[in-house]
Amino acid sequence: MEFSRFLPVLIGLLLGAWTMAAAWAVLAARARQNRAEHQLRSARRLGRMVEESPALPLLVRTDGRIEASPRLGQWLGLDGVPQYLSELDGNGKGLPADKLAELTEAVRRCQKTAAPFRMVATPHGSSRSLALRGHLADPQVSPGGAAMVWVFDFSDSETELTRLRDEAARARGDFHALVSLIEAAPMPMWFRRPDGELQLVNHAYVAAVGAESADAVVAKGTELIEAVDGIAPGHVARQAMEKGIPIERIVSTTIDGQRRALRVSDLPLGDDGVAGYAVDIEDLEEMSRSFRAFREAQRALLDQLSAGVAQFDAKRRLTFANQPFQRLFKLDGRILVDPPAFERLLDAARDAGRVPEVRDFPAWRREKAAWFSAGSTQEEPWALADGTHLRIVAQPVPDGGLLLIVEDRTEQLRLSAMRDTLLRTRTATFDSLFESIAVFAPDGRMQIWNRRFAADWGLENEFLDTHPHIEALLRKIASRLKRPVEAETVGNVVRAATLDRNQTGGRIALADGRMLEFAGVPLPDGNGLLAVLDITDSQKAEDALRESNAALIEADAIKTRFLANMSKELRTPLTSIGGFAEMLETGLGGDLSDAGKDYVVSIITASAQLGEHIDSLLDLSQSEAGLLPLKLEEIDPMPFVRTVVEERAGRLQKAGLTLDLQANGLMRPLVADRRRLARAIGHIVDNAIAASPRGARVLVHVSRRKSAAGEDVVRIVVQDKGAGLDSRSLARALDGMKVSADGKSVDRRQGLGLPLARQLVEAHGGSLRLASEPGKGTSAIIELP
Known part of the structure; x- marks a missing residue:
């Protein structure tokens, strides 16, 4: 019972303890949760900090x-x-x-x-x-x-470091380049301390002073520039530093044994010192002297020009005027002593009447003064009151001055007028010619033509006024030709005259039956002349003459054949007559009376003469026809000539003449046809017998001599003492011609002796000529090779 009484208390105590334990557990759990949340927030914060930090863990x-x-x-x-x-x-x-x-x-x-x-x-x-x-x-x-x-x-840091490295490398490079540039500079450069002593020199300075090294120059203080008026280069550098302004001067010094002019500059660099450099200006000075000499020579040359030249400076004052300029503007030779301004020069020229007459002279003068500021060359013609024509060229020069060139073109304009007159005269002459005339340029384009050219080719004036090219002209005239393809012949003639500079020609037939003859003649100016003549009528006459000539040639051939045949036909009966006569003479036909015997002798003599004439006629006809046959053999000249002369003994006796046969020198044999050469010499001797008066002497002289060509020839001279021949008769004797009795016409000689003799001698490669004077006889000279 007592336990029962304490049981609720015990349960209450247990419940209180449990409650307290639960409360403590809750409080402890809440504290741990707070700590965990705090730690989680700290972890999150730390993680975020790590995420945001410039370093990330791996x-x-x-x-x-x-x-x-x-x-x-x-x-x-x-x-x-x-x-x-x-x-x-x-x-x-x-x-x-x-x-x-x-x-x-x-x-x-x-x-x-x-x-x-x-x-x-x-x-x-x-x-x-x-x-x-x-x-x-x-x-x-x-x-x-x-x-x-x-x-x-570290990208930003790396970029900055890279930039700094690049800048440092560039600065080092620029410094080295600057040092290298100064060292390699062709001009001497140096740097002086504030006290004026040398601290740094380059290689050109060392070479200029002839030192071994830059350190030796600095150690010895060798100066490049000599002291001028007792002032040393270091003193000049100190003055530049004290004044804070650069000092530049031109001095002379000796470098490599030569006296050179230098432009020396001293540049103050604050408190650090003074930098200096020297530029060799000897070449510039020499160039300046050369320029002055060139200017003097140029002005002397301008004095020799026929054109007037005047130069004005930037102040518009006359600086130079050559003699032609002074003569054209009638300026006094002392004008260059006090050079006038451009406007004053125009006033003086106006007073001398050497500028054109203008209504407003001041405005005209201001217009000419604007030539100085013009951006290009100005050119004007000036017509003066006395008829002089001047060409004025005003050329602004870069220094602000003006170059004035004056050319007297009076004579040139007069010649140009004469040229225009000549051109008009030439045009009128071309148009009045019977020939067609056209002149072509080397590029083949027609330049000049006359009216007859258009009429002969049937071309329109509108087409010719375009100055057509030869190709267009050929296409135009091709349709008017009998054979259009022959148009290219005209083009070839034009090209030969203009490009090849050759004279060629040709003939071409038109479709209307006309015949044109053309010729291309190269002209001295590089052009070509195409001359065209209408030869239709002359071509017809030529064709008729050609037909007549062909008929005459055929008639002559018929005559030659007729003579050859007739001579042969006549020889046969003549031989029969001579043979029968000789038979009668010998008595075969019975005894004849004395009169019959005389008749027979006459028949035989006449037959022999007729046979000789027939042989001569045959030889002459064959020789003229080029068909004379020769039977060549070696002949001793003197016996041969003696035989020919002895055959004429009866004739000489009958004519009461004497014959003198002479020989001179040793004769060489002749290669000739004995019978025909004997006939030629016999005809000449017969002519001499016929021309000599009774009681005269006929000379036959045979000799050996050199011809005009230097060949060895046999010369046979037959000379008579007859009446002789005058020059007119002598010129025609060998052709069988003689002057008529009235002295106004020429007749055929009787007989064929001399013409046949000439033909036969020439057939042997020799020559026959006559020498005669009236009253002194005639000499026939034969030369045989």
Whole structure:
């Protein structure tokens, strides 16, 4: 019972204790929750701080797995953070293969030896620069020997460092370039301390003073410039530094044994010192002297020109005027002592009547004064009151002056007027010619033509006024030709005259039956002249004459054949007559009376003469026809001539003449036809017998001599003492012609002696000529090769 009484108390105590324990548990749990929340917030804050920090951690475990922030994947250009270190190189993203291999090796070495490492890498396709610093991870972070790699983004620092490096490299390069430029400068350059002593010189300075090195020049204080009026170069440099302004002067010094002019400049550089350089102006001075000499020579040359030349300076004052200018403008030779201005010169020229007459002279003068500011050359013709024509050319010069050129063109204009008159005269002459005339330029274009040219070719004036090309002209006239293809012949003649400079010609037939003859003649000016003449009537006459000539030739051939045949036909009965007469003479036909015997002798003599005439006629006809046959053999000249002369003994006796046969020198044999050559010499001797009076002497002289061509010939001279021949009769004697009795006409001689003799001698390659004077006889001279 007593336990029952304490049981509620005990239960109450138990419930209170449980309540207190529950309250404590709740309070403790709430405290732990607060601490956990605080720790979670701290972890989140720390994680965010790590995410926002410039360095990101990369935990690499011993099996190659990695833990890192997604931000690191963004730095590496990956879509996310891979599970393993080897996956940081992903198809053109992440780390380059060589850098990944280097990182893998460094991590492996760090995990095994706890050796820290550092490296730099740049992801694929990124300008981000990453610095990687690795060490062994703390066991509390990752037990088991993991490696902790901190990745820093130092792109901004790297860019700044790169820029500073570039600027430093550029500054060093500029400094070296400047030093090299100064050292390589062709002019001497130096630098002085504030006290005026040399501190630095370049190679050109060392070479100019002939020293061994720049240090030797500075150590000895060798000066390039000599002291002028007791003032040393260092003193001049100190004055430039004290005044703070550059000092420039021209001095002379000796360099390499030659006296040279230098332009020396001293440039103060604040408190650092004074820089200086010297420019060799000796060539410039020499050029200046040469320019002055050239100007004097140029002005002397301008004095020799026929055109007037005047030069004005930028102040518009006359600086030079040659003699023709002074003569054209009637200026006093002392004008260059006090050179006038341009306007004053125009006033003086007006007073002398050497400018055109204008209504407003001041305005005209101001217009000419504007030539000085003109941007181009001005040219004007001036017609003076005395008929003089001047050509004025005003050329502004770069220094603001003016070059005035005056040319007297009076004579040229007069010649031009004469030329125009000549051209009009030429045109009128061309138009009045019977020939068609056209002149073509070397490019084939027609320049000049006359009216007859258009009429002969049937061309329109409108077409010719276009000055057509030769090709267009040929196409135009082709349709008017009998054979259109022959138009190219005219073109060839024109091209030969203009381009080849050859004279050619031709004939062409038109479709209307006319015949034109044309010729191309090269002209001295390079053009070609085409002359065309209508030869229709003369062509018809020529054709008629040609037909007549052919008929005459045929008639002559018929005559030659007739003579040859008739001579042969006559020889046969003549031989029969002579033979029968000789038979009668010998008594075969019975005894004849004395009268019959005389008749027979006469018949035989007449037959022999007729036979000789027939042979002569046959030889002459064959010789004229070129058909004379020769039977050549060697003949001794003297016995041969003696035989021919002795055959004429009866005639000589009958005529009461004597014959004198002479020979001079040793005769060489002749190669000739004995019978025909004997006939030729016999005819000449017969002529001499016939021409000689009774009681006279006939001379036959045979000699050997040199001809005019230097050949060895046999000369036979037959000379008589007859009446002789005058010059007119002598000129026609060998052709069988003689002057008529009235002295106004020419008749055929009787007989064929001399013409046949000439033909036969020439057939042997020799010559026959006559020498005669009235009252002194005639000489026939035969020369045979």
